[in-house]
Amino acid sequence: MMLTLSCVRFCSGLTTFRTAAHVRPLHSVSGITVAQIDEEVAKLLELKAQLGGDDGKNQFVLKTPKGTRDYNPKQMAIREKVFNTIIGCFKRHGAETIDTPVFELKETLTGKYGEDSKLIYDLKDQGGELLSLRYDLTVPFARYLAMNKITNIKRYHIAKVYRRDNPAMTRGRYREFYQCDFDIAGQYDAMIPDAECLKIVHEILSALELGDFRIKVNDRRILDGMFAVCGVPDDKFRTICSTVDKLDKMSWEDVKKEMVVEKGLSEEAADQIGQYVSMQGGMDLAERLLQDPKMSQSKQACAGLSDIKLLFSYLQLFQVTDKVVFDLSLARGLDYYTGVIYEAVLTQAGVAPVANDTQNGAEENVSVGSVAGGGRYDGLVGMFDPKGRKVPCVGVSIGIERIFSIMEQKAEALAEKVRTTEVQVMVASAQKNLLEERLRLVTELWNAGVKAEVMYKKNPKLLSQLQHCEEAGIPLVAILGEQELKDGVVKLRVVATREEVDVSRADVISEIKRRTSEA
């Protein structure tokens, strides 16, 4: 019996029942042997260890998985605001929206992400298909187009993606995070949809008021052409490209060292690359490079440079050239880009989360963190089509976790009062035994579409009802009392001014609607 009791003490909740069931056979045995007891004790101690030892309580870890987080109501209110801005922009540009499952067949993701494939989350093989969590929204989009034989669409997709990366959550880097993607698929005239993607990034980052930003633009064909004319062997293009991609986090010296020492590139080739990747400019730079004796030898580079020129001419019409820079050091990690690539970075270190937790002072003004990126990927849909039919695509992905982090910090810094509900009126009573009257009135309000609340107590104190309004930012209180009921009125109180006015019961809905639509 003691055994049972001591065991029960280790457990709580549902587990108690199971353990009791486990122990029962022990009692039903009349002539129990020492060996049998030892065996049972061992079993129970094992069970105890599983349950967390001697602490007398559950010992499981109460947390979200590594690299993930909950959003509390305040964070959700900020998130909703950001989403509304982004969706508003996507809709203004005429995008439809689609949704795809959170997981895909494993093979759908295979061979699309280069070295980053190791970061894909796989599901356990529980029988049936092998599945992986989506790594981005671009590959599912391409799969969707091929599967439904869609050759042109302008769509946005806002959803969570998953990467088994080493999270740096203070910098807004998570393993589960939202992407807000806008893509244009279809055979169109060069650079018009590409320019619209940049216009969208410009509109969204301006509207969110995150401080100054810069949109870097380059082209995979220019990079490849540059590698060719600098003497990089064909089979080293991708790996040298990855190294160039680190220029926003590493100095040129370190990048060069990686090229030469780790990747075996000749020092001469590296130095030639070094001259190009330090170049930044606008349409003029593209024109200059078209005249560059070395660069102009590459047909690919010339095609890319002509398109950059065309792109800038459209960007001028879109009135966004103030933030766009043609930057030859921009490379981007993903395998599937085939043409224009771009990346937006916030340049105001003050508001950016990276500046706060950087270990290295020198970095402070360098890497403020990319908040959007994208480019042209004309080959990806063809990889899914059984006949290899290509659908040219260009798109952009807004990474909002960093944006959230910044907006949260801003809200905190300003000590902004963020409302987490939209309640317009609280139905309250000053006296006891008026629950029924309160429920009757709140029903009328709900049925009329008014956002209203009532306390779930039979006899709440007026003070606690008013306090709730202050805390939650509810602007009005509809107060019922014996006198009001007798007079056929409701006392309407404005929380901010404490002003009170009796409104006839018949007019109370229209009066509340009038007052809250004013605000």
Add this chain to the structure above:
Amino acid sequence: MMLTLSCVRFCSGLTTFRTAAHVRPLHSVSGITVAQIDEEVAKLLELKAQLGGDDGKNQFVLKTPKGTRDYNPKQMAIREKVFNTIIGCFKRHGAETIDTPVFELKETLTGKYGEDSKLIYDLKDQGGELLSLRYDLTVPFARYLAMNKITNIKRYHIAKVYRRDNPAMTRGRYREFYQCDFDIAGQYDAMIPDAECLKIVHEILSALELGDFRIKVNDRRILDGMFAVCGVPDDKFRTICSTVDKLDKMSWEDVKKEMVVEKGLSEEAADQIGQYVSMQGGMDLAERLLQDPKMSQSKQACAGLSDIKLLFSYLQLFQVTDKVVFDLSLARGLDYYTGVIYEAVLTQAGVAPVANDTQNGAEENVSVGSVAGGGRYDGLVGMFDPKGRKVPCVGVSIGIERIFSIMEQKAEALAEKVRTTEVQVMVASAQKNLLEERLRLVTELWNAGVKAEVMYKKNPKLLSQLQHCEEAGIPLVAILGEQELKDGVVKLRVVATREEVDVSRADVISEIKRRTSEA
């Protein structure tokens, strides 16, 4: 060399590059042996098999995982409408919202779902924590409350959940599906929050216009009390409860058989249960059962019955008793309920998806499919709290996949034109070489917040621009031509009536805004 060529033929896209790399060593070996060739051939054939055999194209399956689906733009438009109705209702009742990760630590879900635990999706162990996809939103909510020591909150959460069930997708049953949850946590007076949950179900199902519905109500304490007074042994409560839960899909005869034959219940006990579970009514039934000589012996049952009475009195004030039935056969599957439980079913077989694909004519009017369910779970948060502190909770979950299916069918049946974008105006041109002018005007419109589109072609045909407007339901076209540019006007065309009017360039934005705000 032939070997290389034939191999390359099997492949396409990125895989080509890899295979070529794979074959290269063969050529660099000068004195190759037959055995070596055989070995290489074997390797290549294996590679070929992996790539899909002789078909000369990629053979991977182009599909979404079993039990999942994409949402196309039309489906998304319907989904958005449904969500807006539901969120509108949740906000009207003053709920905040939260979000939690799509996966939880595996142990967080352990021991919460009874027999259904086998349907949980686990992630592959790739090092680090063991994770599972969330099975519902209730357990993550309880984990969130315990983790943040929150003792009262009214929140909604709309997100996807995952169950490795056998999907019946034509009936709107999927492995990945949305739940829209509304829950009230806190120590309040009995039945007030519970009644509000039912009010919410009533409001949402009425607003969605899905035809008639019924909300069945019962209480776990009444079920347990009933089992006790009918002579069901304590340790059979849960399993007999699961069998009772099948009464909406099976006849009483079959349910009784399962109780007696499979679960070893005495026939006498089963018959007594049979008498109770056929009972349906309202407050009157609860009163009658409180007088029932057998039922009244159970304290638990009496507590449940008194609460049902109280619940109905609040439901009267909320004006929803027309749809609510106290039904003793309602059991609900999940382990964690401790008090009131409820489930909403659509009763109009005509619009319900089940009626269409049922094999068994007799079923047709029985199981139209549950679209919402919930109840009180006062013990769940305590299972997560290190000190076992309880937070009473009650909530409801709206399952919208079935609702989507019905709305989709309705839209199809009515041949409704569902708009998938909100574009107000298309900027078009009648002549060539006006791309720049179009881009200039569309930029003005975007910057003024007008939803506008332009074709991504240098010289699109006017007809194809007008056709796009017809198809996409865009109401206005702003047409630019040489004459209009000369006159400083824009030709505004109403797509529906083909009426055209010249508007001065300076007034075009306000004119478009005026016309589209009218609609």
